[in-house]
Amino acid sequence: MFERFTDGARKVVKDAQEEARSRGDRAIGTEHLLFALTRDDGPAGEALRDSGLFRGAAGDAVAALPDPSGLDGEALRLLGIDLDAVREAAEDAFGPGALDAPSGSRRNRSPKGHIPFKPESKKALELSLRQALNLKHGYIGSGHILLGLLQDRRFRAARALSGAGMDLEALRADVIRRIPPKAA
Known part of the structure; x- marks a missing residue:
């Protein structure tokens, strides 16, 4: 082709x-x-x-x-999980970008x-x-x-x-x- x-x-x-x-x-x-x-x-x-x-x-x-990671915020919300709240809590506990891929990651x-x-x-x-x-x-x-x-x-x-x-x-x-x- x-x-x-x-x-x-x-x-x-x-x-x-x-x-x-x-x-x-x-x-x-x-x-x-x-x-x-x-x-x-x-x-x-x-x-x-x-x-x-x-x-x-x-x-x-x-x-x-x-x-594209497959995390569907709407589907999680229907299960009682607020993805934004999870991210916020993680950043409060571990700092900004806590859930981001590490800078040395393969991605x-x-x-x-x-x-x-x-x-x-x-x-x-x-x-x-x-x-x-x-x-x-x-x-x-x-x-x-x-x-x-x-x-x-x-x-x-x-x-x-x-x-x-x-x-x-x-x-x-x-x-x-x-x-x-x-x-x-």
Whole structure:
């Protein structure tokens, strides 16, 4: 599949890996692809920026998503556990940031070498191929990658965009309009 990627699409994938590395993440998520697309010079980056989504806004939108650690504050509240109160009590007893990962933890160190894709990112890239085929394009560009991210609203990137107030269908139509029929 990667043989169909344009140089721009390959750069997006490489930039997504660097995004994950710089954040100390062990795998590339759809949010890393979104961050990389905000810097893209092609149809995806243009569509995102024209709709008001820049790198900082993308980071804020992803940060606003529920905690990926699996701690569901609402579910804990239903069990009578106030997650904010637990955090506050821990910080009162042990100091600010008591529940944060230690600075020397594996999570906070930049991973070296190859960083794998999370399953949802692999799926988004597979969907980018399907999008290219549906549009009868013989290549996969950055616009197709964005279309792949938008296709499944369960992806973190799609949820972040939606949570930021983006109209995903309008964004989809805009990027389709911008994608050239032949690779540049």
